Amino acid sequence: MRLPFRHAASSVCAALLALFVAPAAAAALDVTTSFSILGDFVRQVGGERVAVRVLVGPNEDAHAFQPRPSDARALGNSKLVVANGLGFDDWIVRLARSAGFRGTLVVASAGVRTLKMTQVGDRDGKHEGDHDHGGGIDPHAWQDVVNAQRYVANIAEALVAADPEGAPLYRANAERYTGKLQALDAEIRAALTRLPPAQRKVVSSHDAFGYFARAYDIRFLAPVGVSNNAEPTAQGVAQLIRQIKAERAPAVFIENVADPRLIERIRSESGARVGGTLYSDALSAADGAAPDYLAMMRHNLQRLVEALAAR
Numbered sequence: 468m469r470l471p472f473r474h475a476a477s478s479v480c481a482a483l484l485a486l487f488v489a490p491a492a493a494a495a496l497d498v499t500t501s502f503s504i505l506g507d508f509v510r511q512v513g514g515e516r517v518a519v520r521v522l523v524g525p526n527e528d529a530h531a532f533q534p535r536p537s538d539a540r541a542l543g544n545s546k547l548v549v550a551n552g553l554g555f556d557d558w559i560v561r562l563a564r565s566a567g568f569r570g571t572l573v574v575a576s577a578g579v580r581t582l583k584m585t586q587v588g589d590r591d592g593k594h595e596g597d598h599d600h601g602g603g604i605d606p607h608a609w610q611d612v613v614n615a616q617r618y619v620a621n622i623a624e625a626l627v628a629a630d631p632e633g634a635p636l637y638r639a640n641a642e643r644y645t646g647k648l649q650a651l652d653a654e655i656r657a658a659l660t661r662l663p664p665a666q667r668k669v670v671s672s673h674d675a676f677g678y679f680a681r682a683y684d685i686r687f688l689a690p691v692g693v694s695n696n697a698e699p700t701a702q703g704v705a706q707l708i709r710q711i712k713a714e715r716a717p718a719v720f721i722e723n724v725a726d727p728r729l730i731e732r733i734r735s736e737s738g739a740r741v742g743g744t745l746y747s748d749a750l751s752a753a754d755g756a757a758p759d760y761l762a763m764m765r766h767n768l769q770r771l772v773e774a775l776a777a778r
């Protein structure tokens with residue numbers, strides 16, 4: 468009986484404590500962001516001074532997002548809206564307008580070195596990415612960790628402007644987190660440059676890794692015979708195997724192939740390693756493999772290195 472009692476007692480303490488800290492909590496800066504990666508950046512910089520609402524949650528697709536009426540209401544009450552920009556989440560601008568949003572809209576990617584969609588993946592430019600982002604600019608700029616540092620600087624600046632009293636905290640958090648991003652960038656660079664250049668080549672159904680490819684000198688080739696959504700046919704898989712062999716790609720990441728027999732066939736006939744999941748546009752749930760940006764990039768790096776390491 469002791470444990471439950473102590474538990475109850477500590478709950479009472481927690482409740483009393485909550486009463487005391489309530490005024491500070493109520494004054495938290497309300498921030499709405501379009502997708503989970505931006506939500507993580509805002510939390511890293513804002514800490515407890517911000518209350519972040521992410522519209523497109525973990526494992527959800529920002530491209531196919533349909534805002535709910537509750538999203539419009541929450542956004543209308545926010546002081547700050549943080550969008551990616553580059554055509555990735557234009558819907559948030561429309562949502563802000565219709566919700567009567569009067570705060571500041573921050574474009575987190577402002578000032579990054581952009582990349583054209585045609586430069587994505589196959590550097591010979593033989594195909595175009597099939598993301599319908601418009602404008603021809605690849606929006607997935609956060610996949611280059613140097614760009615992520617620019618996102619964080621933009622977010623920190625916006626938080627300081629919206630809540631000057633929190634400036635010292637925001638600046639200190641941004642500096643600490645930027646240090647972690649710099650370490651991550653160096654870690655990715657070191658791990659991938661250990662691989663021979665000819666081996667830094669994967670076939671992947673993602674077209675979201677253009678910035679990663681440019682930053683870390685690795686090629687992502689779009690698969691043939693396999694579309695993004697449907698489970699491929701045996702014929703499609705045969706075509707894919709021919710491509711892997713012709714390109715001499717050591718690894719393939721095709722997440723929509725769920726059939727283990729097809730995976731085994733790709734592996735045994737092409738000789739390529741079949742990697743797991745790479746995260747691009749959304750974090751995983753808190754208990755998943757990529758609950759925050761640092762974990763997501765490390766997870767992707769690990770999958771790539773495992774798949775590309777010498778056989």
Ligand SMILES: [Zn+2]
Pocket residue numbers: 530598607675748
């Ligand atoms: Zn995308």
